[in-house]
Amino acid sequence: MKISYRWLGRHVDLSGISPQRVVEDLTLSTCEVESLTPFLPHLANIVVGHVLTRAKHPDADKLSVCSVDCGEGTARQIVCGAPNVDAGQMVAVALPGVELPGDFRIKKSKIRGVESDGMICSERELGLGDEHNGIWVLPETLKPGAKLADAMDLSDWVIEIDNKSLTHRPDLWGHRGFAAEIAAMHLRPLKPLETSLPPTGNGPTVPVRIESQACTRYLALRLEGVQARRSPDWLRALLFAVDQRPIDLLVDLSNFVMLDLGQPNHVFDATRLDASGITVRNARAEERFRTLDGVERRLEPSDLLIASGDKAVALAGIMGGEDSKVEAGTQSLLLEVASFHFATVRRTAARLALRTDSSTRFEKNLDPTLPLRAAGHYVRLLAQLEPGLRLPAPLCDAGEWKDPARVIELSCERVRSLLGVELADVHIADILMRLGFGVKGSSGTLYVSVPSARATKDIGIDSDLIEEVGRIHRYGNIPEARITAPIAPPPRDEGWQRRMLVRTLQDRLAGAARFHETLSYSFVSDAILAELGATEERHVAVINPIAEGFSKIRRHVMPSLLATLAHNRRMAGEVRLFEIGKGYQPEYSSTRGEPREVHELSLVWAGPVPAKGARFDAGRFSQLQGVLEDLVRATGRQSLSWSAPDPASLPSWAHPGRALVGRAGEGDALVTLAALEPRLAARLGLKDELASDVALAELSLDVLLGAEAAGPRYRPLPVFPAVKVDVAVAAPRERSAGELAAVLTRAGKGLVRDLELFDLYEGEKLGAGRRSHAWHVTLVSDERTLGEEDIGKFFQRAEREFTQLGAELRKG
Amino acid sequence: MSDSTPSFESVLAAVRAAGDAASLRALEREQLGKEGPIAALLASIPTLPPESRKEAGQRANRMKSELAAAVAERLQQLEEAQLAAERSGAGFDATLPAARVERGSLHPLTQVTRELEDLFTSMGYTVLDGPEVELDWYNFEALNIPRDHPARDMQDTFRCDPAGNVVLRPHTSPVQVRAMERMRPPFRAIAPGKVFRQESTDASHEHTFHQMEGLVVGKDISVGHLIGAMKTLLRGVFGREIEIRLRPGYFPFVEPGFELDARCPFCKSGCRVCKQSTWIELLPCGMVHPNVLRAGNIDPAEWSGFAFGLGLSRLVMLRHGIDDVRHLLSGDVRFLEQFR
Numbered sequence A: 001m002k003i004s005y006r007w008l009g010r011h012v013d014l015s016g017i018s019p020q021r022v023v024e025d026l027t028l029s030t031c032e033v034e035s036l037t038p039f040l041p042h043l044a045n046i047v048v049g050h051v052l053t054r055a056k057h058p059d060a061d062k063l064s065v066c067s068v069d070c071g072e073g074t075a076r077q078i079v080c081g082a083p084n085v086d087a088g089q090m091v092a093v094a095l096p097g098v099e100l101p102g103d104f105r106i107k108k109s110k111i112r113g114v115e116s117d118g119m120i121c122s123e124r125e126l127g128l129g130d131e132h133n134g135i136w137v138l139p140e141t142l143k144p145g146a147k148l149a150d151a152m153d154l155s156d157w158v159i160e161i162d163n164k165s166l167t168h169r170p171d172l173w174g175h176r177g178f179a180a181e182i183a184a185m186h187l188r189p190l191k192p193l194e195t196s197l198p199p200t201g202n203g204p205t206v207p208v209r210i211e212s213q214a215c216t217r218y219l220a221l222r223l224e225g226v227q228a229r230r231s232p233d234w235l236r237a238l239l240f241a242v243d244q245r246p247i248d249l250l251v252d253l254s255n256f257v258m259l260d261l262g263q264p265n266h267v268f269d270a271t272r273l274d275a276s277g278i279t280v281r282n283a284r285a286e287e288r289f290r291t292l293d294g295v296e297r298r299l300e301p302s303d304l305l306i307a308s309g310d311k312a313v314a315l316a317g318i319m320g321g322e323d324s325k326v327e328a329g330t331q332s333l334l335l336e337v338a339s340f341h342f343a344t345v346r347r348t349a350a351r352l353a354l355r356t357d358s359s360t361r362f363e364k365n366l367d368p369t370l371p372l373r374a375a376g377h378y379v380r381l382l383a384q385l386e387p388g389l390r391l392p393a394p395l396c397d398a399g400e401w402k403d404p405a406r407v408i409e410l411s412c413e414r415v416r417s418l419l420g421v422e423l424a425d426v427h428i429a430d431i432l433m434r435l436g437f438g439v440k441g442s443s444g445t446l447y448v449s450v451p452s453a454r455a456t457k458d459i460g461i462d463s464d465l466i467e468e469v470g471r472i473h474r475y476g477n478i479p480e481a482r483i484t485a486p487i488a489p490p491p492r493d494e495g496w497q498r499r500m501l502v503r504t505l506q507d508r509l510a511g512a513a514r515f516h517e518t519l520s521y522s523f524v525s526d527a528i529l530a531e532l533g534a535t536e537e538r539h540v541a542v543i544n545p546i547a548e549g550f551s552k553i554r555r556h557v558m559p560s561l562l563a564t565l566a567h568n569r570r571m572a573g574e575v576r577l578f579e580i581g582k583g584y585q586p587e588y589s590s591t592r593g594e595p596r597e598v599h600e601l602s603l604v605w606a607g608p609v610p611a612k613g614a615r616f617d618a619g620r621f622s623q624l625q626g627v628l629e630d631l632v633r634a635t636g637r638q639s640l641s642w643s644a645p646d647p648a649s650l651p652s653w654a655h656p657g658r659a660l661v662g663r664a665g666e667g668d669a670l671v672t673l674a675a676l677e678p679r680l681a682a683r684l685g686l687k688d689e690l691a692s693d694v695a696l697a698e699l700s701l702d703v704l705l706g707a708e709a710a711g712p713r714y715r716p717l718p719v720f721p722a723v724k725v726d727v728a729v730a731a732p733r734e735r736s737a738g739e740l741a742a743v744l745t746r747a748g749k750g751l752v753r754d755l756e757l758f759d760l761y762e763g764e765k766l767g768a769g770r771r772s773h774a775w776h777v778t779l780v781s782d783e784r785t786l787g788e789e790d791i792g793k794f795f796q797r798a799e800r801e802f803t804q805l806g807a808e809l810r811k812g
Numbered sequence B: 001m002s003d004s005t006p007s008f009e010s011v012l013a014a015v016r017a018a019g020d021a022a023s024l025r026a027l028e029r030e031q032l033g034k035e036g037p038i039a040a041l042l043a044s045i046p047t048l049p050p051e052s053r054k055e056a057g058q059r060a061n062r063m064k065s066e067l068a069a070a071v072a073e074r075l076q077q078l079e080e081a082q083l084a085a086e087r088s089g090a091g092f093d094a095t096l097p098a099a100r101v102e103r104g105s106l107h108p109l110t111q112v113t114r115e116l117e118d119l120f121t122s123m124g125y126t127v128l129d130g131p132e133v134e135l136d137w138y139n140f141e142a143l144n145i146p147r148d149h150p151a152r153d154m155q156d157t158f159r160c161d162p163a164g165n166v167v168l169r170p171h172t173s174p175v176q177v178r179a180m181e182r183m184r185p186p187f188r189a190i191a192p193g194k195v196f197r198q199e200s201t202d203a204s205h206e207h208t209f210h211q212m213e214g215l216v217v218g219k220d221i222s223v224g225h226l227i228g229a230m231k232t233l234l235r236g237v238f239g240r241e242i243e244i245r246l247r248p249g250y251f252p253f254v255e256p257g258f259e260l261d262a263r264c265p266f267c268k269s270g271c272r273v274c275k276q277s278t279w280i281e282l283l284p285c286g287m288v289h290p291n292v293l294r295a296g297n298i299d300p301a302e303w304s305g306f307a308f309g310l311g312l313s314r315l316v317m318l319r320h321g322i323d324d325v326r327h328l329l330s331g332d333v334r335f336l337e338q339f340r
C-alpha cells in the first residue's frame, strides 16, 4: 500500500518531521516500510509558462508556433502540436535539458524547419493522467516562471508499506490511521475531522433488506444534483501519488474516502437501480454477474451479492457491477457504506482471483462504527465541490452489529516483566492514551478501554496492549538480559542418538571415503518415478504443486540421488554422493493422519567402468561395500554380515543379480547394496560415453538406531610371532570365495588370525570353468612359535578338503 | 722418496683446496692410508741410521697430525658450505602446487546447522526434530492461526488433502507445540529442518529451504532475554559483536512479534547484500502468544517464553556469498565440492 506524505499532513502537523523521519518512525514502531520515493521528481523542473501568441506553423497544418513567457524576461518560441493550445493560457513547460518519464530528454530542436525551444506538456507527458488530446491548461492565477510542483502543490513523497505487515491492523488501511501513529509518537494531536452527516430532506429512505449474516451493517444514502466531472487538481494529485487513477469526481471521492479512512464504499448511479431498493443476499447456484471490469463471473452460494430488484448490482465488498456504475451523465447517486464479514469477502476474492483495494480492507475485519463516519466524510467533501448537492432523504442504516469496544485489565507489573524494562505505571498509561485507548485505574492495575477501531481483532488480550506499550517505547530501549537457569546436558534420547549417529556417518563419508554430502528436495518427480517403474507406489502428494509432475513426496531418499546422477557424471566423471534425509510412507499413517517418517542414508558411487584386468575389488560395488562396513564399524555396531537377498524384495533401482543385504547382528536388514539396475542405467542416461560402473546403497537409520551397540573388544597382544603364508587355489567357478575361505579357516584349527583375498583369476592356464583364488593367510598361536611342521600340516589339511571340492592348491 | 712424490706442502694445499667431501676422503685415504707416503715413511724408519730415527719419527708423526688436522678443517668447511648452500634455498620454487589431499565434503547447511546446534546445546538448549509432512493442528490451529485467519494466506502452504488436514510445513514453528507436549517448562529448544512454500522460484526464492526454530519457556522470560539470546546467536555466527534492532512484525503465534535486523556485517555504509540500508532483515521472533502456550498445555499466567525462526539457507548464502539459492538443493557436485 502506498501512503502520501502530503496526504498525511492533512491529518497531523508534520512540521519538523521529514518523510525520512516518518519512515524511520513507522519502521521502528509500526510496520514494515518497503521504500520511500519522491513523487514524480521531474515535476520539480517543469515551469509555468504564459502563451503570449499562437500562430500557425508555415509548413504543417496541425502544428502551432507559440511565443511563451517562462518568466525569463524574453519569451521562448515553442512549437506545439496540441489542438487546444491558445494565446492567453497558462501551461506547463519542459525546458531543454529536462528529462520526462520514459527517458525522454527535451532538446532545443527544429520542427519542420521552425526552431522550438522547449515543450508544452500534456498531463500524460508529465505522468499525471491519461489525457493526451491536448496540453494541460493550468489555472490563470499562476505566475509565469513558477515551479509547477510548488504552484500546483504537487511535490510529495510516496511511502510504500508492506501489506503483510498490516495484516492485523484494520485501522491502518487509510492515511488517518498512519497519521494517528505519527501523532502518538510525536505527542501531537490529530487534526479534527468533521464527519457528521449534514441535514437531509424527509423523503422516503432507500429500502434495504439484509438476508445474510455476512452483512452486519448497510448504510444507503441518496445524493442528487451531482455531476461526474473532473476532480480538482489537488485531489487528482493525491490519488496519483498513491497509484489510484482518477476517473471522475464521484468515483474519485469514493476512493479518496477509502484511502483516507480505510473504509471501502461504493457509488451506484441511482437511476440504474430498481425502485424496490437494495437487497443483500447470497448468490444463487450458477448465478452469473458482470463486474465493472467487464468480466462475467460465475458465482457460488457462499458469495455475497448486493441486488436491486431481481438483478445483482455488486459483488459485496469486492467490486460493483457494470450495469449500475457511475457514468458521464450520472446526476443521482446511491452511496453504499457497509460492513461485510471478513472471511466471506476473503474467500470470494480468493476464489475469483479478484483482490481489490476494497476486498483487501474488508478481509482485515473493519471497525463497524466506521461506515457512518465514512458516509459523512463523503457527503461533506462532495458538498464542498458540488454546490448543487441535495440529500432528499435520511440515511438508511440497516443491519445488526455490535460495537466491539471492550475493556481489558492490564497489570503494569506484567508489562514490565514481559518487556523486561522498568516503566512507571504513569508512563504505561500515557503511551496507551496517546494511542487512543481510554485508561482508568491505579495501584498497578489499569483498565484499558479499546476503541472499536482496534478491537475487531488486533487488541483482544493484555499481551496485545503490552505490544502497544513496547513498540511506542521502542524495543531498542529494552536492555539485553541473560537467562539464568540450571543447565543439564540434553537427554540422551532417540533424537540425540540419531543426531550423533548422523554426525558419525557424515564425518566418515566426507573424510577418507571422499563422498560429497548433498541435500535434495523432498519432492520426487513423476519422471524419475516413471524411470524407476514406481509410479504405482503410494506417495504423500500435494494438491497445489509448484509444477505439473512435482506433487509427490519421496518415500525414500534414493530417487533424489538418481535424479542428479547423469548430470554429475557428465560434469565430474567420478561421483560419490550421499544424502541423509527423510521419506514419507502414507500407508502407515498415524490415526491423526501423519504418514510414517523414515530416516535414511543413501549413497551413490559412479564412475567409468574399470579397465579389463583391474583387481577383482576395483569395482564400485566392492568399494562401496567396504565403505559400508567401515561406516557401521564407526557407529559401534556389530560388523555387517552380508547375504544374498530375495530379488523380489529389492527396490527397483537394484540390480537383481548383483545385490547384497547387510545386517548388524540379529534383526531387520540394515543396508541394501546393489549395482544399478542395468535397464535403469540406460534410462537415466548412463550410456555411450557416460556408460558407468554404479553402486548404490540405502541404509536405514531407524534400523541402525535400534541395532545393539558392540564397540571394539580388547584382545591381548600376541606373545608369539605371526606367520604369513600365501595360498592359491584353483577351483570350479561354482565354488564361492566364502566356501573356500571356510576351508582355510578350518585347516588352521584356530590358528588363522586373518584371511585377505588378494587375487581372483580366470584364464586358459587354469582350464575352462575354473577360477583361481589367492589369499594372504596370517597364522598365530597363543602357546608357541609356529614352525615348518605346523605350516606343513595346515597345507595338508587344506589340500585334503580342497581336493574333495574339486579344487587344487597351486604351488609356486 | 722419489722426486715424483708430491711435496708435503703440495699435499696440504690439495687438502685445503678439495672441492667436496668425497675427493677429500679419497685424498685422506691416499695420504694417511696403509699404503700412503706417511705410512711408508714410518715403515722406513728402522732402516735409517739410529741417530736419525728419532727425528724422522717425529717428523713423520708431525706430518701425519698436521695432515689429519687439515683434513678435518677442510671437511668442516665443506659441510658448512653445503649447509649454507642448502639454506640459501637455491632451486626451491615457491610456486609449485601442493600435493592434493582428496576428501569429500559436508553440505554447507550441515556445517552451519552443526555450529548452531553446538552453540545452543552449550547453553542448555535441546535439539528437536519435527516432521516435514505436518498436521494442520500443529502448523496453524495450535499456533493461533484458526481457519479463516488471513495469516493463512501469508504463507503459501502446500496442502496434501483438500481439507488441508495435512500440509508440508511452511515454517519450523509447528515444532513449538510438539516441544511443549514433550517437555515441561522451563526448557529451551531449537529445531532445524526443511520447510516448504508454494511460490515460484528465482535466484532468491525457493519452494524448499531450511530454517531453525528456537523456543524458550520459563519464569519471567522477557523481550530483554530474547535480545540477549539473539545477540549471543549472532556472536556465534559471525564471531564478533553485531548490533541488532527489533521492530514490530506480525506473526499470529507471537505477541509482541518482531522482525530482527542485524547491522550488515559486510559494509559500513551500505552494500548490495543489505540493499544499501546497512541493516539485514535476519529473523522473525517474538514472545510466545498465550494461546500457543495453552495449546501446549502450559499456563500463560505462570510461564512466558520467546520464539524465533532463523533462515539457515539465507545464513549459508550470506556466509559464503552464494548468489543463487537454488544451488543449495541442486545436488550439483561442482557446487558441493567447494565446501570441503
Ligand SMILES: [Zn+2]
Binding pocket: B264, B265, B266, B267, B268, B269, B270, B271, B272, B273, B274, B275, B276, B278, B279
Ligand atoms: Zn551492507
